[in-house]
Amino acid sequence: MNTKTLVAVILVALGIVVLAYSGITFKTPGRPIDFLGMHFETTVSHFIPPAFGALALVGGILLLLMNPKQT
Secondary structure, three states: OOHHHHHHHHHHHHHHHHHHOOOEEEEEEOOOEEEOOEEEOOEEEEEEOHHHHHHHHHHHHHHHHOOHHHO
16 A cells, blocks of 8 residues: 555545544643642643545545546
C-alpha cells in the first residue's frame, strides 16, 4: 500500500467517525493556575464540526479515485 492510499483510507475513516458522531469534542490539559495558595488544573475543549468530517471523507474518496499517473 503506497502513501497516497494510506492517507486516503485514514481520511475516509476519520470522516466517517466525525460524521457518525455529529462532530467530536475532546479536551486537552490547559494552564495550571495558582491563586491565593490554591492550585487549579484547567482543560481546554476542542470541537471538530461535521463539516470537517465531510471534507475529509470527500478528500479521501477523491484520493482513492485519482489515477496513479496523475500524482
